[in-house]
Amino acid sequence: MVEIGSTRLLVDCGFSMQEVERRLARQRLAPSDLDAVLVTHEHGDHLGSAPALSRRYGLRVYASTGTRLAARDAGFAHFEPIQPDLPVEVDDAQVIPYTVPHDAREPTQFVFSDGASRLVLMTDAGHITPHMVDIASGAQGLLLECNHCPDLLASGRYPPKLKRRIGDGYGHLPNHDATRLLQRADTTRLAHLIGMHLSSDNNRPELAEQALCAGVGASRDEIAIASQDTGFEWRCIP
Template identity: 40%
Template structure:
């Protein structure tokens, strides 16, 4: 039976994040939305670029409760009747801010290392250090094909390395340039949150992670969650070229406005 795993970004950055993962196995198709930091109208508009509607989404997975990842999740799930997957900690944090935000929704809890199936997709949640209550990131598998996603992480742990090892496609955070962050006009407290152990990865930390994950069957890499104020696409592009061009591994950058189009995991 033929199978196909592909993914596309609706947008990635501090103003909103959403990633579509699609698995085709024979005549069966499964589509998931990882995070939804846009309004329902904007999410629908961005889905149209991929030839999809909200009704094509089978489930929404949530990484954590920050608004650029969860801002449109409840309304999207309510509009299109799809279940939500998140950690119990994320759920409790959401309720703390809005007691009735998940009323009537099909919320399903997931946790570190507890693999679950959505249609034909096998989903592995894994814990990451970030300033949220119980943040998770995910890898997605269809038979022998595997996609790994990592954004919103303050430092690299053995668990992160373990979860992402052997993936055929990677979406990795390249959030900020350390020198630009130091010179930025952000308030000191915000700078400390971003650069701290539970904040985000700078370019060089991300590059170190990528180099640790490169292997012969890695076929695509996308840089994501690139800061519009404290990073430059040219810097990220240069780092990816250094790491991947000698190995002939394709790569691209996920931007805030357009994300990126379909890429197939092979």
């Protein structure tokens, strides 16, 4: 979840509605406290219960038209179409969708801003693009995918077809590509760096942390790794 001013935005909704309610309650919040839901793409671990949550609580859902067309359930209470690189004002928040290489209909990731600071969400990308490097440059906060270690993926229990899908350049970002992106981007203003979307089978938190540290050139206190179960603690972007 992202909070800008008095605006609360939930990004993706891959859990059941009951689990979403439970996780929000841990932060002393309810779905009725949300102002909108942003969906990156139609895969079940991202779209999930967003349509049902939207209907129950009357929430606006922002996603690409391609995501809506590919969704099994597109019965949103209020649907707001977005287009890559066109800023959208969602109450106090400015949101800029941007494209990433991923095997979905029209996937987007997001930049969040209050006009002074920028938080970049960058997950579900199969490889680095120059546009992604530009997007990450100058951000104060970066939520960056460190999905897998290629060696663990190759030797793991996944079937060959799934292994190819994850690692074929349109699946998920491996640790070493997270390092390369950080080395290419301007990270001089970066105050918070979070490793995201770690595979529980094909990665280890310590490997992801090493990749992020290598990307910024040193060990930094602002680096953290998001857990699938608990996420990460609130961060305040200066």
